[in-house]
Amino acid sequence: MDLFDDLPEPTQTSVAPPVQDEEDRRFKRRRDDEEEEEEEEKDEIKKVCREGLPRLRGYAAARRGERDEMQDAHVLMPDMSSCLSSLPGHVSRVSYFAVFDGHGGARASRFAAENLHLNLAKKFPSGDAENLDKLLKKCLLDTFRQTDEDFLKKASSQKPAWKDGSTATCVLVVDDTVYAANLGDSRAVLCRTEAAAADGQRKSVTLALSKEHNPTIYEERMRIQRAGGTVRDGRVLGVLEVSRSIGDGQYKRCGVISTPDVRRCQLTANDRFILLACDGLFKVFSADEAVKFVLSVLQEASVEQKDELTEEELRFEAACQQLASEAVRRGCADNVTVILVSVCH
Incomplete structure (x- = not known):
């Protein structure tokens, strides 16, 4: 092979005059x-x-409750671009926030927290992607399946085999479009304010970004029964509380799957924050109550000043911490993990 194959052929053999060089x-x-x-x-x-684009900032609070071990895990990535080899041509920013609620141990939740966004980065559309919306939804479905397969492979190779499982609720924000993907009973909600009412007060609305998966829901129960499993006392085989998860290898033959629900939502100028939390929070708070609690803290007059944070950031930090603490105070014995993502325009 000629080492100079990819060089252009010379057009003339004589030396060009200096003026041509210039x-x-x-x-x-x-x-x-x-x-x-x-x-x-x-x-x-x-x-x-x-x-x-709206500015996004994530805040997290975790409480062990009365459990011996913290089995939750979470990830905050307001800018995920460092993980991506390239962004689709017209995309400026990708953000990622996720909460994982482990059961039977902390290994599945930790594995998902460490690997799900890496799998997402590998499968993320690039170049001038046509039909980006469809590609992103497929990317999320493939990412959850891959993460589940990778964990099950690792779990089955252990002696004895790991039996851990985990819920997963992830919010991917591509510019100003939110893609929420979830398995199990951890949830994500969006707080949006509506136009002023007759009395001049703006009303807040709670929008669900995720769908709960437990065996008492008709479609979930039917799938489990068709696979040969049973639902007793609202649990798969009378044991597992969720009908979709990462891990739980011993229940996969009973219809427990790792296919997430994926929802899409456009951020607007009326959006205040996104709240992600495990079921520990929602055992003692409804979604509406949790949103109103956060809003009440955000409206408090005084916050303790810290040099590195703005007043707005201090309020969100306080709201996140106080919401997690209030869940424990209300008697939640489970682990509680809360992520609050501020949406500032």
Whole structure:
């Protein structure tokens, strides 16, 4: 093979006059300047896009409750771009937030927290992706399946085999579009304010971003029974509280699956925050009550000042911590993990 195959053939053998060299250099400089300007223009366009997006910041609080071990795990990635090899052409930002509620041990929840976003990054659409919405939904479905398969492979290779399982509730924000994917009974909700009522007060609305999966729901129970499993006392085989999960290898033959529900939602100027939490919170709070509790803390007059945080950030941090503590105070004996994602315009 000729080492110079990919070099252009010379057009002439004689040495070009110096004036031609000078012209070539001027042309090359002009072309380089034009390319540089084009790159700067692209960066500027992307910067304008980024500046028009809502600012997202994540806050997390975790309480062990009365359990011997903390089996929850969580991930906050307001900017996930460092994990991605490239972004689709018109996308400026990707954010990722997730909560995992383990059962039978903490290994499945920790594994999912460490690996699910990495699998997502590998499968993430790139280039000038057509029909990005469809591709992202497929990407999330494939990511959950891959993470489950990888954990089950690792779990079955242990002696004795691991029997851990975990719920998973993930929120992926691509520019200003939210994709929520979940398994099990951890939940995600969005707080949106509506136009002012007759009395001038703005009303907050709680929008569900996730769907609960437990064996008492008709479709879930039917799938489990068709697979040869049974539902007793609201549990799979009278033991497992959820009908979809990562891990739980011993229940996969009974119809417990790792296919998430995926929902899409466009962020608006009226959105205040996204709340993700495990069922420990929702055992003692309804979704509406949790949202109202957060809003009440955000409206409190005084917050303790810290140099590195703005007043708005301090309020969200306080709301997140107080919500988790209040769940324990109300008698939740389970682990409690809360993630609050502020949406600032």
